Amino acid sequence: MHAQTIDHVALLPLYLAAAAAVAALFAGRFAGAVAMIGLAASAAAAVWVGFGPTRETFAVGQWHSFVADDAAMGAAALFASLTVLVAAVSGRKTPEYCFLLAVSAAGGIALAGSRDLVTLIVALETLTVPLYVLVARPGREGAEAGVTFLIASVTASATALMGAALLYAASGTVHFAGLAEGLGGAPAGLVAAGVALVLGGLAFKLAAVPLHAWAPPVLERAPLPVAAYLASASKLGGAVAVIWVVHFALAQEAGLAAGIVLSVLAVGSIAVGNVAALVQRRTVALLAWSGIAHAGYVLAPLAALATAAGRSDAEAASAAAFAYAVFFVLLEAGAFASLTAVRGEDGDGGAVADLGGLWRSAPGRAAVLLVAVVGLAGLPPALAGTFAKVAVLEWLAGSAVWLAVVVAAGAVVGLGYYLPLARTVLLGRGPAAAKGRFPVAVLAIGAVLVAISLAPQAVLEFTALSR
CATH class of the missing domain: 1.20.120 (Four Helix Bundle (Hemerythrin (Met), subunit A))
Incomplete structure (x- = not known):
């Protein structure tokens, strides 16, 4: 044996x-x-x-x-x-x-x-299952958030498992390297169905449209630290899962099928997330809907695998998507950490207008929140967000110009809600006295955001992928 x-x-x-x-x-x-x-x-x-x-x-x-x-x-x-x-x-x-x-x-x-579908899905469930309990704040709304997240997550997991079963039937293996070799001679319909189900199930973790409806209510009703985890580490899990599957398993032989599915997810997420975020008046809801748009930006380089140029340069596409995901989750972590330090771990995000006067009452926490918000908008001096969008647009401009236009348009629309939020924090008037604590934690994530803004190459180097 x-x-x-x-x-x-x-x-x-x-x-x-x-x-x-x-x-x-x-x-x-x-x-x-x-x-x-x-x-x-x-x-x-x-x-x-x-x-x-x-x-x-x-x-x-x-x-x-x-x-x-x-x-x-x-x-x-x-x-x-x-x-x-x-x-x-x-x-x-x-x-x-x-x-x-x-x-x-x-x-x-x-x-x-993880480098096979079984390990990846089991690991993703291990990441997700504890959150069913953590999101359930005491009270009716907390219970509703937990049940909503549970039902949506279980459905998405079943979808991904069905897709994995179809890909196993098509290739005879669940290992990424084996899938990359074995899908070429498989029936096209079987491969397309498997790819669509796997990517659709995994995209739930990113809250990509049309699997996005759980994110805004769950993040709003969860305790702020748990919402921070959902918006950062959990989103990173979804991004890593999708990128790993596309890059290591599907890019060579199933690029067209994956590209079509990811194009729909990316464009839908950018459009729906940005439009919905424009009308939000509560801080966590605004960040949740904008996070859906950012999921589209992560998926956009992978969606360009539908083009001949995309399939021939899959490593650059995956690296651009991974780099954007890293920049994005760090900025989201900064935004939610500073918001928690303002509202307290047991509070909620409150209305955007309630952040007026924060710069005068708590300048340190306001500064970190401003850096995160301006970075998410992709504007200097928070260069982390700028480099993230440049990494995506630079690659899309040479392989899928139409997607580059969609990403650029989405970034412009995003200014319509990020800049008013930043203006409220900096110039607004109101009783925004800080109720939370955690100055060391906020200072630490603020230092990280400044560091990756000054040295983005450190992020770009470790997000470079190879087979």
Whole structure:
């Protein structure tokens, strides 16, 4: 009987995240500190592994189910770091809360290294399932948010699993490398159906249209720290899942089918998200709807796989999508962390008008919120958002001009709601006294946003993908 060898070094970040979850469950009043220390160690281990040679484990012949390369370990470190930020702005929470948060982070780390459909979907569910409980704030609205998220997520997962079954039937394998080789001779209808179901199910995690309806009500009704996690780490999970499947499994032989599906998702998300965000008057609702538009920007480079130019340069398309996802989730994390520091971990986002006077009453938190909002708009001096949009538009301009026009138009429409929000924070008048705490956490994410604005090449380098 042949036993698989396991590369424990490749799995070290996952081991540390899982250990943090278990330790937090039994740590009592120190659960938050234990979870943050364990997840910080996991992020450091991911960076250490990423700087070394590429590691592969769980082999089936020449294919592997888990790969620890630069991009995977960079994504794993980002999952762990975002979870540390959310734990920091959550205040003193129960051991169960910290356990669920750390388990979700472990799912994200496993997702980052996954290289087959089964591992990817199981990891994505591990990332998502704890959130069913975390979003349920006490009271009727919280219960409705939890049930809404549960029903929508289970439906999307079943859809993705059905698609995975069809792709397995078409190729005889679930490994990405095997799918890339085996789909070429399969029936076109079977491949197209499998691709549509898999990408549709995974796009739910990104809240891409038409699978977006859960996001605004769930984010509004969830506690602000959990909303921050949904808008950052959970969205990163959806982006990584879609990018990994398209890049490693579908780009070569199923590029046209994937491109058509992703084009519909991208254009619909940009249009619906931007138009809906224009009429929002509550802060979290505005960020939730704009996040749907940003999901379209992430998917746009992958959608260009429908063109001949896109299929011949799939690595650049995937790198542009991944870079945008990283910039986007960091900016969203900054926006929600600063909002939590203003409203308190048990508050809600409130109305946009309520942020008037924030610059005078809490300039530090207002500055981080301004950097995040201006970055999401893609404007300087918050250059992180500028570089994110340039990375996407630069690639689209040479492969799918019509999509570049859609992305550019969406960015212009976005100014219609981001700039009034920034103006309210900076110049508005009102009683926006800060009710929250967490100055260290807000300062940390603010420093990260400044760092990636000054050195965006650091992000662009680790988001470069290869096969």
